[in-house]
Amino acid sequence: MTADCFAENLLKWYDNHGRHDLPWHHNRTAYRIWVSEIMLQQTQVATVIPYYLAFMERFPDVQSLAEAPVDDVLSHWSGLGYYARARNLQNAAQTVMDEFGGAFPDTQEALESLKGIGRSTAAAIIAQAFGKRAAILDGNVKRVLARYHAVPGWPGQTSVLKQLWEHAEEHTPSERIRDYTQGIMDLGAMVCTRSRPKCNDCPLQKGCAAYARKETNLYPGSKPKKAKPEKTTWMVILEDQNGRILLERRPPNGIWGGLWSLPELDPAYGADELQEACERNLGLDCGEPELISGFRHTFSHYHLHIQPARLGVTGQQGVRDNGQHKWLHRHEALALGLPAPIRTLLTNPEQATLL
Structure with a gap:
């Protein structure tokens, strides 16, 4: 399957089976996309939605978040875990107000300068909010690409991550970038799941190396286990x-x-x-x-x-x-x-x- 077919088949699947009505799809501003992306780190969509709606009601824009008491921000994050995300969120909001005049930047470099925003999150904001071509690589996308290309090893390793980023760039189309980025995340979350992937429902099955080898359980590689203190x-x-x-x-x-x-x-x-x-x-x-x-x-x-x-x-x-x-x-x-x-x-x- 060529790179073009990869995106084409994924988009056909997304049109019929993807998620089109998530709260952050409405009034798709950079602020709203950014908050959703940060919440979705380490947390599933179903869990995030009620938190996101309450957060948006209390902090409808970057200024309200930047100026809010930190206790208020943490209170609205309570239960989501990984609380550094909430502190970084407010820190970044304050930077947007102080250094960017309250307007989110639309370049990879500027977005990555904000606290808590890495390469994939910046790309998701660029693609989803601004409709510009940018390759994403969250956990779901890593799993799809690791299986499709049979990339061995744990994605946390630098060499493995480098390969996955190359594949992400290769498959990202120039058209319908919003749908593609949402679609590949949805495919990982709904079909190419961590355990018991629904390969018979996958639009990428024909080109998937892990499926051809009957080794989907081997990809992506697991993080080396270490006993927790x-x-x-x-x-x-x-x-x-x-x-x-x-x-x-x-x-x-x-x-x-x-x-x-x-x-x-x-x-x-x-x-x-x-x-x-x-x-x-x-x-x-x-x-x-x-x-x-x-x-x-x-x-x-x-x-x-x-x-x-x-x-x-x-x-x-x-x-x-x-x-x-x-x-x-x-x-x-x-x-x-x-x-x-x-x-x-x-x-x-x-x-x-x-x-």
């Missing part, structure tokens, strides 16, 4: 006599960066030492701790064993409301940007064990 922490739900809970802002970088979370204590403390630890570290007098069932939360590069404990606060000298700490009633806390496990702990501690 195991970490442990105490998380304390500290509730004062007015029913308010103490929240602590996470550092701006790293896991859950910038979100509000529960205070953590060194796992070396025993349960009978938590009262003393709260006084020593936070300046709080507390009652006896009530232990809640612990659970494990998995991040991309380690497992975290969380042991929650609830303590009533009887007196305080140390922690007041400031930029790093807040005393809030539960309904107020739940309005902030919270990591998903913390949100579950505050609403239904028993369900946290299922995370």
Whole structure:
């Protein structure tokens, strides 16, 4: 199958089977496409749609996002995970306002200068928002091309990625670029799936090297497995006599960066030492701790064993409301940007064990 046939057959399939009515297809501005592309990194379309609609309602344009309080942005991202995406999103919006006069640039180089935008995301904005030819290579496209050309190896390797980019450039047409980029993403998401691909429904079947060899399961190659480290922490739900809970802002970088979370204590403390630890570290007098069932939360590069404990606060000298700490009633806390496990702990501690 020639490069032209590749695009031609894909577009015929897209016309009949692709997704034509996604929220970001309406009023297709660079801003709206950009937000959708960032949300779709590491996240499926069905999950993204309600978040996207709520985000657009609150931040309808780049200026509103740039000027919003960071807590508001993180709150609207809460539950999507990979929170650096939200911080980068606002940082890029501020750059667009400050350096580009509020208008999104339409070149690869300028878009890649914005925080959180890489080569494929920049290309998707160029193609989808501006209708200009640009080759994309997200996870779905990598899978389609790796199978079609039987490219061995894990796409995270530089040499493999280089081959896939060459194939992406080769197959990207000059016409109907919006439909082509959406179509190849849809094909990867709906037909050329990670497991049990629907090869009999694929418009590219005749030219697919992996299908011809009956080796679709071998492409793309898997990431080399490495055992994830195991970490442990105490998380304390500290509730004062007015029913308010103490929240602590996470550092701006790293896991859950910038979100509000529960205070953590060194796992070396025993349960009978938590009262003393709260006084020593936070300046709080507390009652006896009530232990809640612990659970494990998995991040991309380690497992975290969380042991929650609830303590009533009887007196305080140390922690007041400031930029790093807040005393809030539960309904107020739940309005902030919270990591998903913390949100579950505050609403239904028993369900946290299922995370």
